[in-house]
Amino acid sequence: MATQTPDSPATAPAARDAERTRSEILAVARREFADKGFAGARVDEIAAKTRTTKRMIYYYFGGKESLYIAVLEQAYTGIRALEQQVDVEHLDPAEAIRQLAALTFDHHESHPDFIRLVSIENIHHARHIARSDILAGLANPALDALTRILDRGRATGRFRRDVEPIDVHMMISAFCVFRTANRYTFNAIFKWDMLDPDRRDHYRTMIGDIVLEYLTASR
Amino acid sequence: MATQTPDSPATAPAARDAERTRSEILAVARREFADKGFAGARVDEIAAKTRTTKRMIYYYFGGKESLYIAVLEQAYTGIRALEQQVDVEHLDPAEAIRQLAALTFDHHESHPDFIRLVSIENIHHARHIARSDILAGLANPALDALTRILDRGRATGRFRRDVEPIDVHMMISAFCVFRTANRYTFNAIFKWDMLDPDRRDHYRTMIGDIVLEYLTASR
DNA sequence: CAATGTATGTACTAGTTAGTTAGTTATACT
DNA sequence: AGTATAACTAACTAACTAGTACATACATTG
Numbered sequence: 001m002a003t004q005t006p007d008s009p010a011t012a013p014a015a016r017d018a019e020r021t022r023s024e025i026l027a028v029a030r031r032e033f034a035d036k037g038f039a040g041a042r043v044d045e046i047a048a049k050t051r052t053t054k055r056m057i058y059y060y061f062g063g064k065e066s067l068y069i070a071v072l073e074q075a076y077t078g079i080r081a082l083e084q085q086v087d088v089e090h091l092d093p094a095e096a097i098r099q100l101a102a103l104t105f106d107h108h109e110s111h112p113d114f115i116r117l118v119s120i121e122n123i124h125h126a127r128h129i130a131r132s133d134i135l136a137g138l139a140n141p142a143l144d145a146l147t148r149i150l151d152r153g154r155a156t157g158r159f160r161r162d163v164e165p166i167d168v169h170m171m172i173s174a175f176c177v178f179r180t181a182n183r184y185t186f187n188a189i190f191k192w193d194m195l196d197p198d199r200r201d202h203y204r205t206m207i208g209d210i211v212l213e214y215l216t217a218s219r
Numbered sequence: 220m221a222t223q224t225p226d227s228p229a230t231a232p233a234a235r236d237a238e239r240t241r242s243e244i245l246a247v248a249r250r251e252f253a254d255k256g257f258a259g260a261r262v263d264e265i266a267a268k269t270r271t272t273k274r275m276i277y278y279y280f281g282g283k284e285s286l287y288i289a290v291l292e293q294a295y296t297g298i299r300a301l302e303q304q305v306d307v308e309h310l311d312p313a314e315a316i317r318q319l320a321a322l323t324f325d326h327h328e329s330h331p332d333f334i335r336l337v338s339i340e341n342i343h344h345a346r347h348i349a350r351s352d353i354l355a356g357l358a359n360p361a362l363d364a365l366t367r368i369l370d371r372g373r374a375t376g377r378f379r380r381d382v383e384p385i386d387v388h389m390m391i392s393a394f395c396v397f398r399t400a401n402r403y404t405f406n407a408i409f410k411w412d413m414l415d416p417d418r419r420d421h422y423r424t425m426i427g428d429i430v431l432e433y434l435t436a437s438r
Numbered sequence: 439c440a441a442t443g444t445a446t447g448t449a450c451t452a453g454t455t456a457g458t459t460a461g462t463t464a465t466a467c468t
Numbered sequence: 469a470g471t472a473t474a475a476c477t478a479a480c481t482a483a484c485t486a487g488t489a490c491a492t493a494c495a496t497t498g
Contacts, residue, residue, distance in 0.1 A: 235494060235495075261484090261485070262485075263484090273486090277487065282486080283487090
């Protein structure tokens, strides 16, 4: 990495590097699939945007659909890895919920590609996720953390006992995913940009409020 | 309708009926676009699933993209018409909120095609909505109704004064859209079908609770 | 009943697109 | 140095796909 041939700019026939070629294809493919969907993305265009050729896509990934699945796998495992770093166990349950919501909020805002891939995959009835061994059996650290937070909140009597972790996760996801995924139609129809930086703090606090009020409601 | 030629089953060269031909193309196109996205849908296949030919698609709609926009326009105006029939003005504000949420809930559940078209349109950055004069300037009856309900709720002192109608609409939409739009990936990953009929009442009540608790929270 | 425009069907085309064939070049290992 | 193999390239192809040219049947009206 430190030693570099003097006369080898980005355009030169890059030195052979299987890993770099592979990951470059994957990165370009992620952008293209996220931008245009599976059917809308073009193998030729993905190839053109890399420093290699179309043949390499078939060499490394086998075909368009396998490449798309590889993109999905990378995107999902990236998120799971991030979720695993979450450490909210030591916090007060209410504060832990707020931080978990904020974390999801921040993540979805800063990874629009991932949100778009999820939308696209839903259009396809999640059949590629089902086909992938890696994705079909992927654990969900966020849900585990949520389960433990709820347990502690219930123990102190602050949280309702009749709320399932999966429903809390759903509330948070729905809000954060919708804000990113439906940004364009919402803006086209209501002239209201949910991702306007000036409204960011408002929405970031709002989702925490919503979830906590639901969890602490008396009934 | 009552008088029918004895020997003219569905396969016979249907009698000339411009309106029927047009609306049949539109109905088939809606299913195809909703199912496969704009790029994934095939003009030839849409034609094959009607009783007419591809030529008629170009005759009536001009092209694939114009057909897709016509589908979008039909889908959106259908929903606006339904929203306009909403009559929750005479109800207690809290009950009106519940009914409005339930109405959105029911609608989105029973119109998955519409939800999918919205997802697809977001993938395309809502550029077809922007291009359509009909859609770009479409009023939103649900938001108007919401504004009036909030006003009444604030007047009685039951509702917070610092909550915008658009944000309430967003909460409801996020929940109801997510449940339908992300059904497949959610089920693939959590083995949890948000549209399981046994969970329907639970979620239908839940969104009303969430919104009301947010609107009536003391702070 | 002629004429005129609307509605419809058949067959085609130009351009695109996923995937392949047939190789060449660099690198690691002996 | 020689060689096996991994990494890579250019050019090709078969199938597909949006869109069109052209011909014709039907229906309405003067």
